[in-house]
Amino acid sequence: MDATVGRRERKKAATRQALADAALRLFTEHGYDRVTVRDVAEAADVSTTTLLKHFPSKEALVFDQETDREADLVAAVRDRAPDRSVPGALRAYVEDAQLRAPDADPRFRAFADLVRDTPALSEYARRMWTRHQEALAHAVADATGAEPDDPRCAALARFTLEASALARDSADPARALDAAFDLLEHGWQAG
The missing domain is CATH 1.10.357.10 (Tetracycline Repressor, domain 2)
Incomplete structure (x- = not known):
């Protein structure tokens, strides 16, 4: 059971980090206003719904720490x-x-x-x-x-x-x- 919980948490953390990394890369390459939440989700290979579970707003993608x-x-x-x-x-x-x-x-x-x-x-x-x-x-x-x-x-x-x-x-x-x-x-x- 503990291994499953640990694995889930690691997967969530990895997804969150992939989203934050993709957002920063896209925002710095193309400009914040030109990138959509959907663009970030696609770059991280997750759904927009998944992105919004981790980050409640577009701005929150930039401030992860x-x-x-x-x-x-x-x-x-x-x-x-x-x-x-x-x-x-x-x-x-x-x-x-x-x-x-x-x-x-x-x-x-x-x-x-x-x-x-x-x-x-x-x-x-x-x-x-x-x-x-x-x-x-x-x-x-x-x-x-x-x-x-x-x-x-x-x-x-x-x-x-x-x-x-x-x-x-x-x-x-x-x-x-x-x-x-x-x-x-x-x-x-x-x-």
């Missing part, structure tokens, strides 16, 4: 070094996700360009990213001993997520991240 991102954000706070501040740990995570990841994998650059150049995907990406605010705020509260509903934790979570968007949209992402996280770490210094 969102659960991992939330876990990584929470881990950045929870597993930080004892001498590292919460904003410092979040800064390191966002720098790695926004500045280093694109350079490490050429497929990520194609993905980032696709999202940036497609308004529907840019908006979807922003909604998907900012939905991690509550989990991140709870992680900050746990890590600092604050009350779960402390508005400072919610603010730090929101501003962290917005700093990432600020960097992504900036001509100089590193400078934008430095400015945002310096402000989060040290507060406003008029000058």
Whole structure:
């Protein structure tokens, strides 16, 4: 019985990955707006119904790892070094996700360009990213001993997520991240 369940789950995961890979390939080759859900299903050799069981929308085909991102954000706070501040740990995570990841994998650059150049995907990406605010705020509260509903934790979570968007949209992402996280770490210094 366990082997059957394991096999089914592996098959589902393989189908899901084939769909995500086909979608990214087609979207980068032909443009997001020129590719239909049916095109992606055909490229992955599955029915449109099967595709929609795995991905509820066309945009969702592009963002397949969102659960991992939330876990990584929470881990950045929870597993930080004892001498590292919460904003410092979040800064390191966002720098790695926004500045280093694109350079490490050429497929990520194609993905980032696709999202940036497609308004529907840019908006979807922003909604998907900012939905991690509550989990991140709870992680900050746990890590600092604050009350779960402390508005400072919610603010730090929101501003962290917005700093990432600020960097992504900036001509100089590193400078934008430095400015945002310096402000989060040290507060406003008029000058």
